[in-house]
Amino acid sequence: MHLAAFLNAGPMGTSGWRHPDADPGFLTANYYRHVAKLLEAACFDLAFIPDALSVPRSLGNSFAPAVQWGSGTPRLDPLVILGVMAGVTEHLGLAATLSTGYHEPFHLARALATFDHVTGGRAGWNIVTSFQDAEAQNFGQPTLPPREARYARAEEVVSAAAQLWDSWDDETLQQNKQTGEFGLASKVRSVDFRGDFVTTQGPLNVPRMPQGYPLLIQAGASPSGRDFAARWADVIFCSHESLASATAFYQEMKQRVTDHGRDPQQVRILPAATVVVGDSDTDAQQKHRAFAERVHPLAGLSRLAYHVNVDLTRYDLDGPLPELGEVGVQGHYDEVREFAQREKLSIRDIGRWYGARTEGNMIGSVSSVVDTMEQWLEQGAADGFMIQATHLPGAFEEFARYVVPELQRRGLHKSHYQGTTAREHFGLERPSRDAWQQRALRR
Template identity: 50%
Template sequence: MSTSQNQMHLAAFVTAGPGRPGGWRYPGSERNWLSASYYQHIGRVLEQGRFDLMFFADILSVPDRLGNSMDSQLRYGSLGSLRLDPTPILASVAAVTRHLGVAATVSTSYLEPFPVARSFATTDHLSDGRAAWNVVTSFQDSEARNFGNDRHIDRDKRYERADEFLEVACKLWDSWDDDALVVDPAAPLFADPERVHRIDHEGEWFSVRGPLNVSRPPQGYPVIIQAGASPKGRDFAARWSDVIFCSHASLESAREFYQDIKGRAVRHGRRAEDVKILPMANPVIGPTTEAARETERQLADLVPPLAGLSTLAYHLDIDLSGLPLDEPLPDVDVPGVQGHYKEVVEMTRRDGLTLRELGKRYGGRTEGAFVGTAAEVADGMERWYTEGACDGFTVGAVHTPGAFEDFVRQVVPELQRRGVLRTEYEGETLRDNLGLERPASGTWRNRRYGA
């Protein structure tokens, strides 16, 4: 493995659908979401920019948390209005790229370990070691109702299930020794039976005999991505994740999260550098600072307040429809994503936002440090990176694919000129390029939740 340890890493946040409620309305945005060529083009652009990976978000329902209605989601093209299954898209992108990692979001709450482990092992083989899995536990009753349940699993239980899910997946990936696939026609010996093992897993949530019917992935395990923000989620992420996706409203909150996660990883017997933390950045780039601000304003004008509030209601798992729009978001108990709640509380208090203004801001989120000329955006990213807030960024597109094209054409050369971003890929696999060791068989035993 050969990779630079003093350069930032870049992931791209992509949705298999319209994404942002203002972005799809922006002039010049492409709307070819149902075609493989749309995602293949983005993949090629990202590889030109030496991104580590292309990360597809996903959910398992059309959200109806705002007023018990899907109207605002569907009407405004918000969060879950249209989401293709991201897993098949990975293979189509991998086929037209050589180095770019490909990541899909898959929930541990409603699927089973065997088909998920098999799918990611297959993708890792087909991509020559570039697959990644964004592990989510899901949290919405609307998702539960698509899988025969009235309510979602409670927070503690869903992390317990996720832990066992990851354990079973790793056992399945380990069920073939690295040298088990022989393919010797003369012997004849296709696969050595002594090197392929049943796992005979019996647990609280799963009973899986194994072995997997796919040989061990090129990376050992596909790269694991997670976004836990609550104390329970942070602990889970620090034990299992290779990459952590997060969202922060300020450098200070990002730095606190970074230090906390790195400390948790070390306490669980891992090296701090084995967990890459990539907070969200939604750059808006212009030839001048004012031009970038004007684009930001145009994008914000395209976001109806209810579009952003319906997405926020989904993330917080709270119906916001009964709250006054011209008053600030009150303190509430949040059953949903703790990280998003901390982010909007910070924005509300810092900028004095009403709920209506928060809806527009949340639906078209940009970060002040990443709005401006290419040099100014690079300044902000370099500051976060050098001041201990991140190992790089998860870059979102405020409109697609143009915002990715602008970033690669303008900001990437600035970062490369400063020596904080690679100019060429150093490794063959995604783990290589992230500076991560290939896990030996049985590595999962050191990552058990509650160990």
């Protein structure tokens, strides 16, 4: 079982900061150092930081709800935070969310190659196209481009970045002090990428990284996002309200990967799992209810509006959630719609639920939680899980203290690291030079 940890570089969730055990020090380095050491001691494969490039304005066209309720803001720079975490760990993979919409390929390639070198091959890139109009408005655009245009740009950005990573051969550096030859110029090449959205000359000014490419992560749930993930992703992060939907998604994505000429065993699928563990199932449910009672409905709606990029105040809050058309994060919207239709929730009710929602139905005793995780693996719904914390550091502390030992006892989770790079943790091969061609050219 592969375990990744989902944590914000900022307050957790909508009301995670209100939890009695939540540490308010998310603006300090020690906050992240503590979490990093905790995750490595529990043999997590990866720490994963989401990101967005704005203070959300999705509810009522105002940033006030996001600030008031702490939904989607603040967000610190993920690579800086991961650098802090790298300094106190030796094995833990470290993945940053970086947008293809508002970064150029050279900048992305250079930053990630540098990070991979200085961490000994532990860099991961969560590839996003951005999902809020507020992000577009911070970069000179009135609204977010349509999804197809965003993914067309993403295709070019990732292709160009991969070619920049490959502009240096593995054997380029010589550093021969006798002859004075630093590197073999014949093993470095120009890139000269020319696309509809981006251009870059290259070569990169950083040698080829230990992993070849960083661990590539993608979470698109729309048809465009799924196709992009099938071509590029090493790890696919997803969100499901039920085992049935998770299993269907798993089977579809493995088939899409195969259709693109890739080995499905070289792609890992990690559904989100918000684990709340107690002495018994009843105790865990009580713990979660106590947390959920701290969530104001408007805080939950602010978070949902941020994720779907739709102002929900345009609708009757006591009526059902309407069909919204194109949304920001398709996976979250699909999950909400599935749950709301089944439970017959109004938009206001959805706000109460969404602000404290858990994913994967993993609230219970240690044995109940591990039974569920094992069931998802056995029924072909997951290769592991993206563990989401209700609050930090307490939720991860409880998971490490109680759940991890039971996973290890059942032989479902490792007790020590066998490799050194993020790719090795996931059992993935190091891409050969020009491996990008097998992905980008099979569109």
